[in-house]
Amino acid sequence: MRVLLIDVNCKYSSTGKIVYDLFKYMNASGESAAVCYGRGESIDEEGIFKFGIDYETKLHALLTRITGLTGCFSYFSTRRLIKYIEVFKPDVVHIHELHAYFVNLKPLINYLKKKQIPIVWTFHCEFMYTGKCGVAYECKRYTIGCGNCPQLRAYPKTIFFDFTHYMWRQKRDLLHDYQKLIIATPSQWLANRTKLSFLGKNDIRIIHNGIDTSVFKPCASREDIQKEYRLKENRIVLSVASHITTDPNKGAKFIYKLANELINDDVHFILVGSDEQEIINHKNVTIVPTIKDQHQLARIYSGADAFLICSEKENFPTTSMEAQCCGTTVCGFDVGGVRETIASDAYLCEYGDIDKLKENLLKALKVDYDSTDALNKFGKVKMLNEYFDLYTQILGNGEGNAE
Secondary structure: OEEEEEEOOOOOOHHHHHHHHHHHHHHHOOOEEEEEEOOOOOOOOOOEEEOOOHHHHHHHHHHHHHHOOOOOOOHHHHHHHHHHHHHHOOOEEEEOOOOOOOOOHHHHHHHHHHOOOOEEEEOOOOHHHOOOOOOOOOOOHHHOOOOOOOOOOOOOOOOOOOOHHHHHHHHHHHHOOOOOEEEEEOOHHHHHHHHOOOOOOOEEEEOOOOEOOOOOOOOOOHHHHHHHHOOOOOEEEEEEOOOOOOOHHHOHHHHHHHHHHOOOOOEEEEEEEEOOOOOOOOOOEEEEEOOOOHHHHHHHHHHOOEEEEOOOOOOOOHHHHHHHHOOOEEEEEOOOOHHHHOOOOOEEEOOOOHHHHHHHHHHHOOOOOOOHHHHHHOEHHHHHHHHHHHHHHHHOOOOOOOO
16 A cells, blocks of 8 residues: 655644654555655655745745735645656545645645545645635634635735635535545544535544654653753743744733733743744743754653643644643643543633633642553554554555556
8 A cells, every 4th residue: 555645744743743653654564655745844764755845835925925825826846746646656645734835736636636546634724624714713604605704814814815715616626526535633623613614525534643652751850841941930831832922823822921920929831832932021931942852842741730722723732632641731721622632630711711721720730640541542553543444445445556
């Protein structure tokens, strides 16, 4: 079986780690797998190909802002991807994220359709059934065709034009008659949202994300992290997310508010996932750029007293699972699929209720969390086996390269 995995990232970020784990698992199982990804540093490993061209990605982002179109540019990057597919000749293509300005949707999907290559498509967000949004929040316009978008200024941002109905229609036309397409979602929440869309009649499965519990396990003490980051406070609250300080969805404003209110309570907040090192006016907050070393990330999880997740919407956050597996209590807002990532006890409240969030955080800081349930529940082996079974199912009775 030859499986090609496509994502925005590889090896790093939540989806990139899943793709890399699948790549290693399939090859170790005697199958043949390769990864094509669009953004990030080049990875010097056989079978991993960065097709995205950095300058074209920047141009794509600029053109999206000007025109209101997204997923409609990156001509040369998409040519490179299709060329790789032609050479690799996969039996199955497993797509993850295709937003983030690195691929042109129409020629890619039309090529796969022409070659009749089966697709397993894991939705980690709502981009493929909305006009443009990765997260639709409370908006349900995707159920009637989008247009008159209330979130034009949200990612992927556009300045002038609203082409969300056009892009919604393009996605519908590309996918509505795809003969061999199975959609997987990590959470029941996202599966329910997908069923409301034009893809609702497709085969939709739920496969929960899994993590590497040989890495994400208790492995450091609070004292280790205090020393490493020169912290004076005795209690550590950790939050981890991509673009944590610049993406409004990630809820940094709530963390800063808590930091202000707890400035005299011997609590220090560490925010991991900033685009760059930042200087902020909070003496009890440390901003840390994205940590690619997964063992180092596990050490910070392990040394924290509580893990805080303040996003407005989440699908199935792997950070929540990683924190619990490292022995850290989760506290945050009960949105999207967050509750589905809880192994045992957690402290969740309604989005935006800062008073309840503070109350819960103070409770969480007193808990000595036992990681046993999380380690048993969130290991990646189950996820990898379920995707292997899905590849086999979509191929039916016979295997063979699409010529």
